[in-house]
Amino acid sequence: MSSIKPQPGIMDIALYVGGKSSVEGMDNVLKLSSNENPWGPSEDAKEALVRASLALHRYPSTDHAALRAAIGDVWSLDPARILCGNGSGELLMMIAQAYAGKGDEVLFTEHGFAMYPIYANANGAKPVVVAERERVVDVDALLAACTRKTKVVYIANPANPTGTMLGEADLARLADGLPKGAVLVLDGAYAEFVEGYDAGAALIDQRDNVIMTRTFSKIYGLGGLRIGWAYGPQHIIDVLMRLRGPFNLSAPALAAAEAAMRDTAHTAKVRADNAKQRDWMAHALSEIGIPSDVSEANFILARFASEEEAMACNDYLTSQGILLRYVGNYGLPHCIRITVGDEASCRRVVHAITQFKEGAA
């Protein structure tokens, strides 16, 4: 045994398992396991990426001014209170690093994103899991679980993997009921899929204890480039700035993200196409006895009669070259999360699940 020991909490981290992307011996695999955008990024973003690739000997911008200006223009936010990260994951981690350590508590809910306990443990804080109500974040339960040690509360809105979301009044009640010294983090990875939703911007502007994180990995279709951003009160942004590496985003990523942000027509098209395919798929599955909560995101959480049926269906679909996300590890053993694909993909997945239901497995 080595006498070299990591900080407390680090060895408690269970490694994050991402969505599968291949099936042995099979091509034409349909990957609907990671909430990726089936329509891909904006053409403008791809062109910007190629152009940026011609100057790779240069260090990237360190203040991200052009990208922050683009985000500020499109979302009507003050660029001085925007911070960009290497995926929103980097920013979510930095928030725990800045505000939660040994002796502190980090709250999240039972079906919350699997990275939240990792952010707590990585910083020596105690992860605290709070019950939901019928797959919806429960504000009362969260407030009841708060103590003086509570420093960070993470919720995704809309949530992953449930697809449900809280309205503005509930979010305000949560923010206003937190103990002094606790930060509410609104993880807005799927916020852009919700027509007319400001992701919590108004809430943030009226308080000093709420921050949002956003990503280019979902609606903007740039998961491979790793770009995210946060918007919050100036005092929190000033703290996080000190933790950020000076060159945490590459030049090609910055260029592509700026172009993607400004191509609002592409974003609107993806939002509309996603809603259409999602609602079609949810309806088609409900017709064959597989319900789901109304999803506000780019996936649906299909509920099966039992854990056995969900696992068998997942195995059957894998054998057909269709990869979904079985979410037993999210406390949802009878559920499968299905990313919304393009029209052909949604038809293919519904067809295969119908075959499974008819006894093909």
Ligand SMILES: *Cc1c(COP(=O)(O)O)cnc(C)c1O
């Ligand atoms: C996909 C996802 C993210 C995005 O992470 P990135 O690091 O920006 O790719 C964040 N939170 C949740 C809940 C997600 O599902």
